[in-house]
Structure formats: C-alpha cells, structure tokens
Amino acid sequence: KAGVTQTPRYLIKTRGQQVTLSCSPISGHRSVSWYQQTPGQGLQFLFEYFSETQRNKGNFPGRFSGRQFSNSRSEMNVSTLELGDSALYLCASSQRTSTDTQYFGPGTRLTVL
Amino acid sequence: AQRVTQPEKLLSVFKGAPVELKCNYSYSGSPELFWYVQYSRQRLQLLLRHISRESIKGFTADLNKGETSFHLKKPFAQEEDSAMYYCALSGIYNQGGKLIFGQGTELSVKP
Numbered sequence: 001k002a003g004v005t006q007t008p009r010y011l012i013k014t015r016g017q018q019v020t021l022s023c024s025p026i027s028g029h030r031s032v033s034w035y036q037q038t039p040g041q042g043l044q045f046l047f048e049y050f051s052e053t054q055r056n057k058g059n060f061p062g063r064f065s066g067r068q069f070s071n072s073r074s075e076m077n078v079s080t081l082e083l084g085d086s087a088l089y090l091c092a093s094s095q096r097t098s099t100d101t102q103y104f105g106p107g108t109r110l111t112v113l
Numbered sequence: 114a115q116r117v118t119q120p121e122k123l124l125s126v127f128k129g130a131p132v133e134l135k136c137n138y139s140y141s142g143s144p145e146l147f148w149y150v151q152y153s154r155q156r157l158q159l160l161l162r163h164i165s166r167e168s169i170k171g172f173t174a175d176l177n178k179g180e181t182s183f184h185l186k187k188p189f190a191q192e193e194d195s196a197m198y199y200c201a202l203s204g205i206y207n208q209g210g211k212l213i214f215g216q217g218t219e220l221s222v223k224p
Binding site for chain 2 (some may be wrong): 003023032033035042043044045048056058090092101102103104105
C-alpha cells in the first residue's frame with residue numbers, strides 16, 4: 001500500500017496570510033490526525049478526523065482548522081499566520097481507533113516570514 | 114493531566130553497549146504506550162507498542178504501571194540505532210486518534 005502523502009512538502013508564507021495543507025491517508029484508513037512539530041514544543045496534537053467528523057481537538061487557537069472529505073483525505077487550514085506557526089506539520093492515518101497504529105506522512109515544512 | 118516525559122534530550126553510547134531510553138507518563142485511566150522512531154531524513158514510524166509485547170530490532174519496553182514508566186531497552190546498541198526516539202501515549206478507551214508525545218531523546222551510537 002502507498003504510504004501517507006502530504007502536499008506541499010515546503011511552504012513559505014508571510015504573516016497574516018493563510019495556508020492550506022493536504023493529507024492523503026493510506027487506503028482504507030478512516031482516521032486522520034494532524035500534529036505540529038517544533039524544536040521548542042515538540043510534537044503537539046492539533047486535531048483528528050474520522051468519517052468526516054472532528055473527533056478530537058488539541059489546544060490550539062481557532063485559526064487552526066481542518067476538514068475531512070468522503071474519501072478520507074484531509075486538509076488543515078491556518079489563517080492569519082504568525083511567525084510562531086513556523087513548524088513541520090505532520091499528518092498521520094490509522095484504521096479506526098486510538099490504539100490502532102498511526103502511520104505518519106513526511107510532513108509539510110511551513111515557514112512564516 | 115496527560116503528560117509524557119523523556120528526561121534525556123541526548124543519549125550517547127558506544128556500539129555494543131546497553132541502551133535505556135527513559136519514559137515516564139501521567140495519565141488518569143488505562144494508557145496505551147508507544148515508542149516511535151525517526152531515522153535521519155525518514156518519517157516518524159512506530160517502533161513498538163506495549164500491548165503487542167513484541168521485540169523490534171532488538172528493542173523491548175515494559176509498561177510499569179506502579180512507576181508509570183515505559184522505558185525502552187536494548188542490550189547491545191548498533192550504529193544504525195542512531196535516531197530520535199519518541200515515547201507516546203494514547204487512551205485505550207478513547208475513540209479518537211490522539212497521541213501525546215514526549216519531547217524525544219536523540220540516541221547517538223558511536224563506533
């Protein structure tokens with residue numbers, strides 16, 4: 001099976017702009033989770049979608065949002081970008097539950113100038 | 114509060130030496146514990162999970178509920194073990210796919 005794919009791999013934006021990141025899960029996986037990885041804060045959970053519904057949400061401001069489509073592909077959006085949003089954004093997919101193995105994508109490196 | 118603590122940012126050992134990467138957790142419930150590994154220029158991947166009780170690449174980890182620990186061990190380190198290791202926690206009865214990660218430990222195995 002093809003692994004989790006994320007597009008684009010790199011993004012450079014300026015403060016105040018918005019950005020949309022995309023994630024295609026492994027075929028048959030219905031759960032998609034998003035994480036932010038920074039040197040200071042490490043890996044932090046953003047949110048998780050299952051069957052087009054947000055099932056879990058981390059402690060991030062409302063500028064961070066996401067959605068999932070009927071084919072399980074997911075997008076996350078960050079509006080009004082801030083310098084502190086510069087990070088590696090990882091997407092992970094799993095079959096169904098929290099105890100199923102999560103498979104990670106390569107990440108999207110977002111730089112905010 | 115749910116938390117995973119990896120006290121060592123960097124662990125450096127010589128090839129053939131034993132390795133122990135520490136992980137302590139705080140969770141009010143029944144946790145599922147994982148170790149994820151990220152080799153240089155590769156994506157994050159699952160190394161092992163406590164519920165499967167497997168030994169992967171010579172690594173083992175035992176869940177100690179009394180000490181709330183899930184330390185990762187290997188009796189003889191190899192150079193190819195050099196990587197970032199993350200301990201992670203999920204709730205068994207959570208429906209959602211939410212992992213709480215520790216800050217990670219960089220393992221460096223010297224020849």
